[in-house]
Amino acid sequence: MTTLADRFSVRRTASLARWNAVLLSRNKLAFAYAGILPLLPLALLFTGERGSPGVGASAIVTMTLVVALFPVYYNVLAQFVSRRDELVLKRMRAGESRDTELLASIALPGVVVALVLSAIAVPVAAALDQPLPLNPVLYPVLIVLTLVMFTAFAYWTAAWTRNAEAAQLTSLPIILLASVGPLTGTVPDMAGWLRETLSLTPGAAMSDLVRIGWFGLDGPGAEESTLSLADTWSQAAGPLAVIAGWTVIAVVLARRSMRWEPRT
């Protein structure tokens, strides 16, 4: 009978994650992507009309997208691929560390950055005359699902990324998949079928959940908060299902394609 403690050591994972954070801090470019870039979207809160829910939603959607893509997706992908190519992972796997601990410890520094930024976005937005999240459950659920999804996408992408430089190219499909929804979400007069299709992308669902759950905005073009708390639950069901679906897909893809050693 194996217990969870036999299969996953929190102490070891935390130690490894701390060293991964040290390594991240010593790589200027990687640190800029993972630690500095995600701060920029909050500056959008200073633009436009103070306290306008439309402006607030757009800033928070952008920030959510950026923390998912840079500290998490791209950073985890690049760190994993370079550790794999340097045979660091091969060395670690010959020791006591388990695969799940290695995966978690590589993801943790970026995930922590993302969680911290997502959390401080709430008081920062409030200080700039934006509302607190209307539905206090949906936003944390969205953040957690999003981070799991993009971590899994990073490990899946790593499976077919030849080396760290190639990650600049191989990361593009997922970055595009995530960005297309928020980028086109505010385009007026879009054909209905196209909007329907795009709403199934993870980025569009993230955008919808922020607009509904935090700002109570009804529909893609809404600028004023009209939804009640009860409304947010029913309106969120669709996009929440989309996010959950993509999270499952990403985890399944990653589990099926893990590759720990460089191609020979």
Next chain:
Amino acid sequence: MTRLRPAMTSDPAVRVRGLRRTYGRGPAAFEAVRGVDLDVPTGSITALLGTNGAGKTSTLEVIEGLATATDGEVSVLGLHPVADRALLRPRTGVLLQRSGFSGDLTVRETLRLWSATLTSPRPVDEMLALLSLEERADVRMLALSGGETRRVDLASTLMGTPELVILDEPTTGLDPESRREVWRVVSDMRERGATVLVTTHYLEEAEAYADGIAIMHAGRIVRSGAPAEIAAGYPAAISFAHVPGIPDDLAAVRGVTRENGRTTLVTDALQVSLSDLLAWAAHNDVTLGDLDARSPSLETVFLAIADGRDPGGLSPLDAPNLREGALR
């Protein structure tokens, strides 16, 4: 030959039976390991020798639990290398043939990181001292020489005070001084009671330090025994520049080959055959140019196996003092 043989009563630390490993499938499939039997006696240093591609690393990977066998049984410290991983890893130390470290961490940081992954690590400073790395402790890994990196690797391997140490070519690419240092540390581990399974390309290292040797070729162990036993029963060879009229009934000679202008006589009794040959040469006033007579050595045996050549057509199994799996 004063080295004590390990106690034969205890179970071997590693027991391998009928191990096979195949890469790929269908017509492109390649069988790297083709039925290996191997015992590593507890408390011994056992060396696995073989040319590149003989299947040594493929065999070790199964013992280390990093790969699964296509067929066969492997038991490590009485446990299964994959199913009992959580129990085994704290008791084993592995040095891979090739591995890497993050270049941006210092030597000390690298060992601290490794230490944090272990159940019961020895202190980092103790490991730095053991492998003479104190002066390099605050240097980043990317600035180390190959030999220094290998010593950090070995320090990691030994930090958990393993009962079983598996070393894949620990000294390849090192200068003679570093090689001796590595062997000093490995021998110390054995003195403390650890079991060591090691591969190497340096035959003289195996001869000097190992209690048992197994020679692998083309996926099989073709010869094994104590270093002194490996060559025993292997025929000796006398060779010289070709001269006509060598009698074919020289005492104890069991075969004659003529290649590249040289004649080679294979004999079971070097002194007897050589005396007979020299008597014949003196009697007939023949000069044997570039005369060479040598007893079998580990190197003779190894090179014969590596070349796929078997001096005198003697199968290792025919040799009286040798049997396959003589380490058992």
